[in-house]
Amino acid sequence: MRAETRLTVRYAETDQMGIAHHSNYAVWFEAARTEFMRRAGAPYSEVEKRGVLMPLYGISARFIAPARFEDELSVQTWIKELGRARMTLAYEIYRVKDGALLATGETQQAFTDAALRPVDLKKAAPDLYELLKRCAGEGA
Amino acid sequence: MRAETRLTVRYAETDQMGIAHHSNYAVWFEAARTEFMRRAGAPYSEVEKRGVLMPLYGISARFIAPARFEDELSVQTWIKELGRARMTLAYEIYRVKDGALLATGETQQAFTDAALRPVDLKKAAPDLYELLKRCAGEGA
């Protein structure tokens, strides 16, 4: 499963080079990830209420061409690797008007409890684990 | 009492007009407010641990001259009005190199518990109330 989010570059996201500041890509990846969880049937706000958090322990991004104010972007995401304690998601950001690939990235996330202690997702929330497994295309 | 915070305009805070984006002033006011509480003897991170929050219910700012990348700023703050349920702080932001006043502002904040329900600070945390009262220059 691959989820897509559309967003429009905000003025506040530009910098004095006249392009979207690179720190926003992490926020855009997150918006895509949130949409992914929603479409998977496990909105992240509900997952958190059950006491499961997914803090990042790693991120990387490659910036291919700049995004500019008012550009409409398509941010796509999918699960690259799913373990019982952690998950890697991959991302691609496209400019809608011409389909140009602007950036790619990955995030590494841990499954933890509300105190940020690692949990085994398969034990802590088996239904959520199964659901992610199906999304990852790895599953039963 | 008046507290001062120094900060340097970050590249990420600029926008494509080549100036610091106006949304950052709210963040800078907050940095000054945090320093104010620390100097008052009640660091905000400790106040929160006691279950007292101070969410904003109002903000206003006047932008007189733009702040630019790498400008060093002096952000000053003081209590303008203190009640048992709410507090108004005032702010001035100066550019350090020439003393120019760049912006002024105010925030209105409520005292609440962790669930964001209003509290009477004098009852909920009398020592904190007395301390703020002294800072507000309203007397013994």
Added chain:
Amino acid sequence: MRAETRLTVRYAETDQMGIAHHSNYAVWFEAARTEFMRRAGAPYSEVEKRGVLMPLYGISARFIAPARFEDELSVQTWIKELGRARMTLAYEIYRVKDGALLATGETQQAFTDAALRPVDLKKAAPDLYELLKRCAGEGA
């Protein structure tokens, strides 16, 4: 004319009170303003290319109820006052799921050239001035 923008509260926009940080409202107002200009027929990215900027010289907001992660918001904006040198816009932010009014605000903006010097919009860009005037409902 009143323009509406829909947006979903991002995780990065939350703070440790568990609500959207107040500095984001300035960004959301801006997103609504950007949509307003687009619908008015003068996308702000094109206005800027013609050398007209609209920096803020004032902002105010009233926070009535908190916005939370994944809340869908409707941000509405309209011109409250239009002059030849400046303009005031007003905003309302609603939570879509129950129609609750979360915040109101205003921004005061100047018309300037690319060097941030004031301009008389009626002289500098008469078509844009007329267009805004029609949106403001002030005239033939």
Added chain:
Amino acid sequence: MRAETRLTVRYAETDQMGIAHHSNYAVWFEAARTEFMRRAGAPYSEVEKRGVLMPLYGISARFIAPARFEDELSVQTWIKELGRARMTLAYEIYRVKDGALLATGETQQAFTDAALRPVDLKKAAPDLYELLKRCAGEGA
């Protein structure tokens, strides 16, 4: 040469997990990079005025332990690799009170002109290239 910047985690930088949101690390790396350039004798705001920009084409970070509101951080940076068209900087972020390493990272940056076209820094700004070369510890 290694440059150090001190900064204090801002409330606006926290998220509802109660930790600094990961997107801020890119901003903190940048603050350290800005200090690095200043200490190297080439403040970035002056470099830009000469028409040399340094947009990122890559970033990566590893988050080891969370940073929290009011934590004082020491952000350290140095040049890991310097070419004529690009440069890699490395970063470490420490919590000041106990010296704990919270995060590490790298940014890859291109040298470009104001239109974001690649330049050969040795030709475009030989003095700047030499200065960075000395900072990189690569010789005469």
